[in-house]
Amino acid sequence: MQLKENQYYIGNVPVLDICREFGTPVYVYDGNTIVEKLHILQEAFSGVPVKIKYAAKALTNISVLKLLKKEGAGLDTVSIQESRIGLMAGFAPEDIMYTPNCVSFDEIEEAVELGLGINLDNIPMLEHLGKKYGSTVPCAIRLNPHIVAGGNTKIQVGHKYSKFGISVEQMPQVMEVVHKYKLTINGLHIHTGSDIKEADVFLQTASILFDLAMQFPHLKFINFGGGFKVPYKPGDHTTNMKELGRKLSDAFLGFCKRYGKTLEMWFEPGKFLVSEAGYLLVQTNVVKQTPTTVFVGVNSGMNHLIRPMMYDAYHDIVNVSNPDGAPKEYNVVGYICETDTIGANRTLDEVREGDILAIKNAGAYGFSMSSNYNSRLRPAEVLVYQGQAKLIRRREVLDDLLKNQVEANF
Template structure:
């Protein structure tokens, strides 16, 4: 079916043309948005020695890592594989913070061998680290402040029941291990979760961290993680980055005066940098009318974007190929043999078979959490830089599904 040309564009590039050139479904990232988000943070924290570490797990495509590195920031990784991607993208080892959680100690040893700064989040690993490295390799500690923050329990990580971090209530145990092995603790880290909109939650966390920091005389930095909330739809509350930067900077300066010297202030944004840059473009396979609901079934599913089913996440959906059609309510569903809903009761311009729908805010934890469920291939990825669309991941094929399977004679 042919549709009239529309002006839904990214950096002047017609998104319908993108689906014709690169196929559908396809993830498209706007490089300008990533740059703008980085500049917002630099401006908000201009009063301190700020180090930004991009939380790579949000979107690990190597071309995105190269693009982020070009903006002059570092990276935070959670696995040896992410670390190797970062190294291949051109980051120096000292620019990569390795913060694993609950991993076998061999992964930490691999991080040390790669020359990465290590951030430990449990006493067992700290004990092993001290026994093997003593004072020969500095380490930072991820602490759990026992503070509940954020809008979703599944992505809140700083509360007392979370698996992440060493509880601040175990300070005496940390100190005993540090003293036993003469461990050099050069940084403290806290990440309380995602989608935190209240500035007070960050400041409360900071005060907890400052109270703990005075017990560690060799610190070079304090890392406040991230969790900055972005808007998913009109009217959504967001983190006031400027106000947070102002308050946290002031608190940090006061602490440094008490501590006796200036330290680095670090943050680790992931979703904040890439979420709003990303759009998932899909085609409508079928429009299915029932007595009570109209379904728009698309050529994608939770295998490509799991956030709505996993987190009840909202992604704004636009019919980019029929923007003037009469508005109707639809349930937008995927093609996976599973309950697979992208959005319910969504008011969209009339949806027809073959239409192109755009899922907004799909840059973070979209492709990076995708799978081959139902033995379906993953989509292509495209990065738009200076008005030019560049393919940064080829669409998978059936051969990719078979690639690592071993077919034996039965």
């Protein structure tokens, strides 16, 4: 989002024009930023055979998926529904890696029938796969490296107490199942968490993967996960993609020599691709002065963006309709009947009733984690791409809340 001639723009479209056309609250995604982020990753690892599998759970709108497919991305999905949306967006089944957690075997069977890549993170489902398909269905294995990495503890998923992945200490049991059913293991995968800044974390997981990979002769790829750090505040440290690309590519090529053939290097970024591209635009309902603070109450809340309350996530907030206002301190809160703080103790250009605020970094895990709590309606979604703002999801209406309810007769 840029401020030019006293007006804010998203992808060369004035923010206030977007609000006038589509209303508020509204999610807006800058398609050019999404494409730029994908190209940064592709270029950072251009020295190796790299595949970028977008983690669809971050933002599953079909128009965004189509844009990423057009630019050469594959897809990483965690549910059969995400997978089917990916197929509808035009992804070939073989370009979708299905990585479920704690699902029934029925869902895995459905993924096999669809022709998706299969990536399993527990021994019981590996056993089920072997019993039913033997060596006829290749699969990858997600491992838990017992590494603590990432930001908030709720998004650290590679430590030994995490529900994700098969513990590296359980490799003897894994190999027993693999040999028993003659399973074809075509990939190994580790994802340690989100908001990882240091290249050394990826190198540490790479070292573990490389050693374990020598036990599997039929590998086609090594998946290093995602979790790259994105900036939330001015001056925030981020993952140095050039440094990571250089160091990890060198290590990977060295491993491939030891392994005896060149494999593919995979990543599954979600937040890195779409977080900075997204904005939640909201309107100020009330400016409420109390003896202790000044609250700015807006027409949105944790039902639309749960990350601040769930993860203590920081989202920068800008008053886009009063850029010349005198700076003042506010608590920006939502309209949900809960403690519903979007941003505490924020210095904003003076906020008046009716002003439009832009909540940044709302592209990842914003709409995709939204709900109808308090029977509130979910907002519209708009994609700005190549100078045009296009509606990609209509705003909900009351009928959407009622359409699946069945009235009982009393």
